[in-house]
Amino acid sequence: MTFIQIFIDVPNQVAIDLKKVGTDLNNVKAVSNFERYSEHVKKLVLEYGPRVVTGFVVLVIGWWLIRLVVRALNRLMEAREIDPTLRPFLKTLLSISLKVMLIISVASQIGVQTTSFVAALGAAGLAVGLALQGSLANFAGGVLILFFKPFKAGDYIGAQTFEGKVTEIQILYTILTTADNKKVVIPNGLLSNNSVVNFSANETRRVDLKINVDTGSDLSKAKKIIEKVVAANVLILKDPAPTIGVHDLTDSAMTFVCWVWVNKDDYLAVKHGVQEAVKIAFDQEGIKLPSAMTIIQMGDGART
Numbered sequence: 001m002t003f004i005q006i007f008i009d010v011p012n013q014v015a016i017d018l019k020k021v022g023t024d025l026n027n028v029k030a031v032s033n034f035e036r037y038s039e040h041v042k043k044l045v046l047e048y049g050p051r052v053v054t055g056f057v058v059l060v061i062g063w064w065l066i067r068l069v070v071r072a073l074n075r076l077m078e079a080r081e082i083d084p085t086l087r088p089f090l091k092t093l094l095s096i097s098l099k100v101m102l103i104i105s106v107a108s109q110i111g112v113q114t115t116s117f118v119a120a121l122g123a124a125g126l127a128v129g130l131a132l133q134g135s136l137a138n139f140a141g142g143v144l145i146l147f148f149k150p151f152k153a154g155d156y157i158g159a160q161t162f163e164g165k166v167t168e169i170q171i172l173y174t175i176l177t178t179a180d181n182k183k184v185v186i187p188n189g190l191l192s193n194n195s196v197v198n199f200s201a202n203e204t205r206r207v208d209l210k211i212n213v214d215t216g217s218d219l220s221k222a223k224k225i226i227e228k229v230v231a232a233n234v235l236i237l238k239d240p241a242p243t244i245g246v247h248d249l250t251d252s253a254m255t256f257v258c259w260v261w262v263n264k265d266d267y268l269a270v271k272h273g274v275q276e277a278v279k280i281a282f283d284q285e286g287i288k289l290p291s292a293m294t295i296i297q298m299g300d301g302a303r304t
Contacts, residue, residue, distance in 0.1 A: 055106040062102040070095050082147060089171070090143075135172065141192030142171040151198045158197040160186055200264055204237065207271050209258040210247065211278055214288040219246070219254060222287050226258055229277045235266040236274075253290035 070091050077087050146169060151157050155166050157176070162184045164176030174191055176184040199205065213222045223244060230242050240261050248255040262270045282289065 051110045055110045058109065059102065059106045062106070063099070066095060066098045066102065069098065080147075081149075137189035138172040138187045141188030141190070142169070142173075144192045145169060145174070145188055146171075150196055151201070155198055155200040157199065159191055159194065162186065163199075199267075203264060204261050205264050205267050207258075207260050207262055207267060207274070209260075209271065209274060211256045211258060211275075212253045212290050213256065213282075214290045215250075215252060215254055217254070217287045221285065222254070222282070223256065225281045225285055225287060226256060226278055229274060229281055230258065230260055233260075233270060233274060233277070235262055235270050237261045237263070 073094055074087065074091055077090065082090075145151070151166055153166050153169055156164070157166060162176060162178065164178040164182075164184055166174060167177050168175040169188075171188075173185050173187055176186065178184060211226060213219070223246075226244050227242075230236055230244065236242065237260075242261075243257070243259040245257060246254060247257040258274065260270065260274070279289075281287075
């Protein structure tokens with residue numbers, strides 16, 4: 001081997017050895033990185049593994065319990081005869097609310113930071129609530145009406161200066177039909193926060209009549225005529241017994257009160273029928289109704 005060959009081969013050999021060293025170093029680094037990642041993964045598994053398993057178990061059990069609660073609510077609403085149109089909404093509302101709370105609770109248990117999410121959710125709910133304040137009040141009123149049933153469809157009620165038959169109870173509004181066939185739409189928020197008179201709540205009602213008779217007529221005779229008319233009306237209940245008596249006496253008239261009890265569906269028929277029958281009987285028996293009297297004040301103090 002000549003000097004020139006040795007001079008040429010030595011650098012080549014050195015280059016080959018340097019490549020092997022570089023490869024070995026890369027392999028060492030790869031092994032070191034893998035071990036470091038493995039340790040990190042192992043640490044994460046040991047730290048969060050039990051939390052994830054526990055959270056999954058809680059999620060499954062919670063989901064099952066929510067289904068039981070929703071079913072119990074449905075049975076309760078059926079037992080209390082809650083309006084069928086309200087039941088699906090209440091079940092869905094309860095189910096979604098409980099599931100959201102469960103998911104947030106499980107996420108927090110695993111280690112997820114839910115504080116900012118809950119704050120954002122609360123802020124969004126507040127904004128929506130302020131924007132829909134009136135509608136939410138009506139919605140809450142509708143839920144209360146359908147749940148507690150101060151009145152139901154078909155009842156005759158008086159509210160907000162209106163009287164009429166309830167034709168429909170919606171989630172936001174209640175619709176009445178008046179005696180002259182007008183449609184009245186009343187927000188449920190007003191109905192739930194103000195007085196409502198339900199004329200159909202009880203099976204019987206009392207008809208209150210005031211009958212005026214001229215002071216020149218026979219009081220006893222007039223009373224007997226009223227009693228006879230009441231006794232002849234088959235729609236008037238015997239129990240409680242009718243009440244007939246003198247309510248007021250003035251210079252021009254005697255006022256009788258006539259209180260009779262009837263079934264709620266016969267209220268108007270009895271009210272109109274008794275007054276008509278009394279007037280006919282008075283005319284036949286010569287009992288006069290009070291006439292209007294006009295007083296004229298003359299300049300010299302004379303009166304006519």
